[in-house]
Amino acid sequence: MLSTKDAIALENQYGAHNYHPLPVVLARGEGVYVWDPEGNRYFDFLSAYSAVNQGHCHPHIIDALKQQSETLTLTSRAFYNNVLGEFEKLVCDTFGFENVLPMNTGAEGVETAIKICRKWAYEKKGVPENEAKIVVCSNNFHGRTTTIISFSDDSNARDHFGPYTPGFVKVPYNDLQKLNEALQDETVAGFLVEPIQGEAGVNVPDDDYLRKAAELCGRHNVLLIADEIQTGIARTGSMLAVCGNCTCEGACERRADTYVRPDLLILGKALAGGVYPVSAVLADKEIMDVIKPGQHGSTFGGNPLGVRVAIAALEVVRDENLIQNARKLGSIFRSEMKKLQSECSLVATVRGKGLLNAVEINDxxxxxxxWDLCVKLKENGLLAKPTHGNIIRFAPPLVMTKEQLMECISIIRKTFLEWG
Structure with a gap:
């Protein structure tokens, strides 16, 4: 096995430098733990940006991968396969929609939702051809394709990649007045929003923001498009972040006073437990039926290997009560971080929901x-990563136990308090 030093050197020599990783090489993972080539063990507090909610190499998911890989891996959508329908029924029943369009990556899911929204605008809402607009939020992160970076605020993602795709209107996040003003334009077809902005630093909106945004969209015949690629699949203590504070026994009770039902729902990452890239866009037939054969697709989208893995990943969430565990442990984590805030001037703010949390550093x-704190955390046995310079995102696998969480909290406390 390559050493840490040699693995980093190879990547630096032959790989495009489009990432700036923490100086650690991961060679093995199991549950909440990962190991480097030298055998040092770490708690994973990033979960591959919430793709590994079910933990690393979950045996139920890996068994599904192994069994399906020995039977049939890919047919393309030129033919039916015997797994896709089972997946489509499960995901539609789980999230309460009539149809699903499967893709692979999160960015593909966002692009798919944008296409569906625009086509719906021309064929159902009556927007003149090529005039449809989609409202987005400031500080959004929906991916890095050329269309998506056209409405990004991140200069690293956007600069020198133009010309940019038109048709997007930006409003401040968590600002209902500005959203309402933008929706007055009758050519607006959709409102694309993250229920919690993860990459921007785990920005949690007001409790009534999504519900009132949905009401505004309904009033103006605009599709609400929820990007739950990072926040979905139990991460925030609900099956979806748009579920709000519902109890989520089983899949989701969808209490009328808390559940916001988007018109288009985008899923990815943990939909397949980080074992295989699977994304999906869900909608009811009245919206999804605008897509006809040949108008959108993917060679790998809906492949039997990927959807079999996704079925197993959703079964793990259900059978191991990951929703409830994320809610319980998230509350403990924020409480302990707020205690640390009172003891340590480094901690400016603590925010989050479920096991998607952030600590803003007072700098x-x-x-x-x-960054330096994350390097020190690594040296103490815990892996996390900064976002937006002075914010550390903490998002461990949802299979974490309370005992493991308390050990991690001790590592964080030790690191911060020794820093000063």
Missing amino acids: SPDSSTA
Whole structure:
């Protein structure tokens, strides 16, 4: 096996430098733990940006992968396969929609939703051809395709990749007045929003923001498009972040006073437990039926290997009560971080929901403090990563136990308090 030093050197020599990884090489993973080539063990507190909610190499998911890989892996959609329908029924029943369009990556899911929304605008709402607009939020992160970066605020993602795709209107996140103003334009077809902005630093909106945004969209005949690629699949203590504070026994009770039902729902990441890239866009027939044969697709989208893995991943969420565990442990984590905030001047704010949380460091976004703290956390046995300069995102696998969480909290406390 390559050493840490040699593995990093190879990547630096032959790989495109489109990422800036923490200086650690991962060679094995199991549950909430990962190991480097030298055998050092770490708690994973990033979960591959919430793709590994079910934990690393979950045996039920890996068994599904092994069994399906020995039978049939890919047919393309030129033919039916004997697994896709089973997946489509499960995902539609789980999330309460009539139809699903499966893809592979999260960015593909977002692009798919944009296409469906635009086509719906021309064929159902009556927007003149090529005039449809989609409202997005400031500080959004929906991927890095050329269309998506056209409405990004991130200069690293956007600069020098133009010309940019038109048709997007930006409003401040968590600002209902500005959203309402934008929706006055009759050519607006959709509102694309993250229920919690993960990459922007785990920005949690007001409790009534999504519900009132949905009401505004309904009033103006605009499709509400929820990007739950990072926040979905139990991460926030609900099956979906749009579920709000519902109890989520089983899949989701969808209490009328808390559940916001988007018109288009985008899923990815943990939909297949981080074992295989699977994404999906869900909608009811009245919206999804605008897509006809040949108008959108993917060679790998809906392949039997991927959807068999996704079925197993959803079964793990259900059978191991990951929704409830995320809610319980998330509450403990934020409580302990707020205690740390009272003891340590490094902690400016603590925010989050379920096991998607962030600690904002009391330093400039241009400083290296958050990065240096993450390096020190790594040395102490816990892996996390900064976002937006001075914010550390903490998002462990949802299979974590309370005992493991308390050990991680001790590592974080030790690291922060020794820092000063």
